[in-house]
Each structure stands twice: as structure tokens, then as C-alpha cells.
Amino acid sequence: MxxxxxxxxxxxxxxxxxxxxxxxxxxxxxxxxxxxxxxxxxxxxxxxxxxxxxxxxxxxxxxxxxxxxxxxxxxxxxxxxxxGSGGGGSRGVLLLGTVAGDIHDIGKNIFGGMAEAAGFKVIDIGIDQSPAAFVAAVKENKPGIVGLSGVLTLSIDSMKQTVDALKQAGYRDTLKITIGGNAVNAEACKYVGADGWSKNAAEAVKVCGEWLG
Ligand code: B12
Structure with a gap:
């Protein structure tokens, strides 16, 4: 219709x-x-x-x-x-959360839901998650992709701190990082040190699929 x-x-x-x-x-x-x-x-x-x-x-x-x-x-x-329905998580693990200081989660949930429908195993750690929480979750779940969500301008700094923490913990080269939410753009992506950014969940899911082959 x-x-x-x-x-x-x-x-x-x-x-x-x-x-x-x-x-x-x-x-x-x-x-x-x-x-x-x-x-x-x-x-x-x-x-x-x-x-x-x-x-x-x-x-x-x-x-x-x-x-x-x-x-x-x-x-x-x-x-x-x-x-659409999921593919049983066969396309790889995607770890997702809203960064520290930010409690917005609608966009994150849409992205997570679409990724699941596209066949990813999505692990959502929730809102207002510290860099240390992301590091711990990566250690536990070994994702191929980490998705950081945030809609506040301030969230860009939290995203950068999260990426820095993942680097320090030695995980940066083992995974792709994508950022999303109202506040992200190409400049923020570069500043944060992420591999990709999007304000469109459907497009972002496509890119994640390409990353994991
Ligand atoms: C709803 C809402 C709230 C709700 C959130 C409820 C919830 N459960 O999420 C509540 C009431 C809690 C809220 C609180 C606040 N909010 Co608010 N909120 C909004 C509003 C109106 C909509 C957000 C939204 O859901 N958009 C719809 C979703 C679908 O869009 P999205 O998040 O961008 O997600 C899409 C993509 O970006 C992408 N995506 C999202 N995440 C990810 C992640 C990855 C990895 C990828 C790849 C893609 C992806 O996929 C989605 C679908 O395509 C926005 C306005 C706006 N323009 O966004 C303000 C807005 C974000 N809020 C704002 C503010 C100021 C606040 C408060 C500070 C208000 C206050 N004085 O208390 C608090 C902050 C609380 C905090 N610490 O986080 C400001 C932020 C200003 C700024 N520049 O920082 C905004 C922009 C409003 C405004 N214009 O002033 N808010």
C-alpha cells in the first residue's frame, strides 16, 4: 500500500x-x-x-x-x-549500545532490530554505557562489529573515548566500528576514529553486511 x-x-x-x-x-x-x-x-x-x-x-x-x-x-x-525475519545470527556478531551520558535508544533499537532481521547476532548492552562497559562486552562476546549510538552533541566525545578505550585494550584491529544517531557526520566519524557512520539504519546494515563479507 x-x-x-x-x-x-x-x-x-x-x-x-x-x-x-x-x-x-x-x-x-x-x-x-x-x-x-x-x-x-x-x-x-x-x-x-x-x-x-x-x-x-x-x-x-x-x-x-x-x-x-x-x-x-x-x-x-x-x-x-x-x-523481515532474521537469519539466525549467521552473519556475525554485532555489539551495540548507546554511549555514556546519552539515554536515547529509539534509533539504536531500530538499527539493532534491522541488523537482526538481516541475520546478525545482535548484542545490545543498553543506554548510557561507559567505555569500560563496551570493552568488557567486546572481551566477552568477540563481535566483528561494534555500533555506537548517540544523538546528543556531547555523545561524539563519549564515542571517541569508547574507541580510544577499545584501542588501548588491543581490540581496535580485530573489529569494525560504526557510529550512528542524530549527531554523527563524516567529520565526527574521523574525529572519533570509527570506520563508518550513518543516520540511516537500513543503509548502515547494508554496510555492515559488506564488512563481514
Ligand atoms: C525522543 C527524544 C528524547 C526522549 C528519548 C526517548 C528514548 N527512549 O530514546 C527523551 C525524552 C528521553 C529525551 C531526553 C533528552 N533529550 Co532528546 N530528543 C528526542 C528526539 C525528539 C527524537 C530522538 C529520536 O528518537 N529520533 C528518531 C530516531 C529514529 O532517529 P535516530 O536516533 O537518529 O536514529 C536513526 C539513525 O540515526 C540510525 N542510528 C541510530 N543509532 C545508531 C547506531 C548505529 C551504530 C548506526 C549505524 C545507526 C544508528 O538509525 C536510526 C533509524 O534510521 C530528538 C530530536 C531529534 N532530532 O533527534 C531529541 C534530542 C536528541 N534531544 C535533545 C535533548 C536536549 C534532550 C535532553 C537533554 C532534554 C532535557 N532537557 O532533559 C534529554 C537528554 C537526556 C540524555 N542524557 O540523553 C536534543 C539534543 C541536542 C544536542 N544537540 O545535543 C534533541 C536533538 C532535540 C533538540 N533539537 O533540541 N529526548
Whole structure:
């Protein structure tokens, strides 16, 4: 089914829970292809950008951010069955977490869910994770890829500290590191010392697949 993504983005931005749910229920009922589902997720992500800018302008408050977070989590649960099913973790281990000082996890969960659907074994260590916690988890799980998530500007420094800690522990050459979230870009990737960056979960999963062959 075609879905009006421009309208969806706007309704998410306006936090119109009823309309958004109505649109997504119809979409899911049409048994959509995973490509279409990705476009719908992108529209929801763009809607969250509207929420963020309304918050910056002082038109939305922290309560609205909280509500937006709950709304998007609910929507992603709804969409999850349409992402496709996993390949049993046969494509390798991907360790994922949100870096220290940052508690945002919606984008991380989307990336993790899509990676799982693409056949990775995903180990998610959660939010606000210290460099030491990432090092310990790498030691335990021996991932081929580590994904660092963060949406705050400050998270870029936490990402760098995490990569530095992995280097110091001697793991840097044994794995690929990718960073994602609202705050990342090419410059941040270079500063952090990661191998890749993305603000688009679906694209990032593709790259991870290429890395592990
Ligand atoms: C929802 C939300 C919250 C919720 C989060 C709920 C949750 N469970 O995550 C709550 C209410 C908790 C929250 C709190 C705060 N927030 Co907030 N929040 C948002 C908001 C509106 C949406 C974030 C989101 O979920 N986006 C949608 C997801 C899907 O997008 P995404 O994260 O980018 O993820 C995609 C990709 O980046 C990628 N991806 C994500 N992770 C990874 C990882 C890897 C490895 C890869 C490859 C890819 C990848 O895949 C995803 C899908 O494509 C943003 C606005 C925005 N523009 O992002 C502000 C925003 C991030 N928040 C902001 C702020 C300021 C705060 C608070 C400080 C507010 C306060 N005064 O308390 C606190 C900070 C708490 C903390 N220490 O972390 C600012 C950050 C400003 C800055 N430059 O640092 C923003 C940008 C709003 C704004 N414009 O001012 N927030």
C-alpha cells in the first residue's frame, strides 16, 4: 500500500497519536514490503526532527519529548514484523549500545532490530554505557562489529573515548566500528576514529553486511 509519507512525517511532528496510529494500522494491514517499511521509518525519523526543532524553539517541552519517545517506540513495535525475519545470527556478531551520558535508544533499537532481521547476532548492552562497559562486552562476546549510538552533541566525545578505550585494550584491529544517531557526520566519524557512520539504519546494515563479507 502507498502511504503518504509527507503527511505521516507531519503527523508525527505534531504528535497526533490517533492519526499516526490510524495511518500505520492501515499500512501494516496491507502486508507491506520491507522497502516500503524503510520509507515509513524514515518518515517517522523526520517527524522526530520536527519534534526536536519545536523543542528548540520553545514550542514543545520535555514532556513532549517524552511523549514523542513513547509514541515512536510504540510505532516501531508495530512495524517490527514488517522488517523481515532474521537469519539466525549467521552473519556475525554485532555489539551495540548507546554511549555514556546519552539515554536515547529509539534509533539504536531500530538499527539493532534491522541488523537482526538481516541475520546478525545482535548484542545490545543498553543506554548510557561507559567505555569500560563496551570493552568488557567486546572481551566477552568477540563481535566483528561494534555500533555506537548517540544523538546528543556531547555523545561524539563519549564515542571517541569508547574507541580510544577499545584501542588501548588491543581490540581496535580485530573489529569494525560504526557510529550512528542524530549527531554523527563524516567529520565526527574521523574525529572519533570509527570506520563508518550513518543516520540511516537500513543503509548502515547494508554496510555492515559488506564488512563481514
Ligand atoms: C525522543 C527524544 C528524547 C526522549 C528519548 C526517548 C528514548 N527512549 O530514546 C527523551 C525524552 C528521553 C529525551 C531526553 C533528552 N533529550 Co532528546 N530528543 C528526542 C528526539 C525528539 C527524537 C530522538 C529520536 O528518537 N529520533 C528518531 C530516531 C529514529 O532517529 P535516530 O536516533 O537518529 O536514529 C536513526 C539513525 O540515526 C540510525 N542510528 C541510530 N543509532 C545508531 C547506531 C548505529 C551504530 C548506526 C549505524 C545507526 C544508528 O538509525 C536510526 C533509524 O534510521 C530528538 C530530536 C531529534 N532530532 O533527534 C531529541 C534530542 C536528541 N534531544 C535533545 C535533548 C536536549 C534532550 C535532553 C537533554 C532534554 C532535557 N532537557 O532533559 C534529554 C537528554 C537526556 C540524555 N542524557 O540523553 C536534543 C539534543 C541536542 C544536542 N544537540 O545535543 C534533541 C536533538 C532535540 C533538540 N533539537 O533540541 N529526548
Amino acid at each position: 502507498m502511504i503518504d509519507t509527507v503527511m505521516l512525517k507531519q503527523m508525527v511532528g505534531e504528535l497526533d497519536e490517533d492519526r499516526v496510529n490510524e495511518m500505520l494500522d492501515q499500512f501494516i494491514a496491507s502486508n507491506p514490503a520491507s522497502e516500503e517499511t524503510k520509507r515509513v521509518i524514515e518518515a517517522c525519523q523526520q517527524g522526530m526532527e520536527i519534534v526536536g526543532s519545536n523543542f528548540e524553539k520553545g514550542e514543545y517541552f520535555v514532556g513532549d519529548l517524552i511523549f514523542a519517545g513513547e509514541l515512536l517506540t510504540e510505532l516501531m513495535e508495530k512495524l517490527k514484523p514488517a522488517w
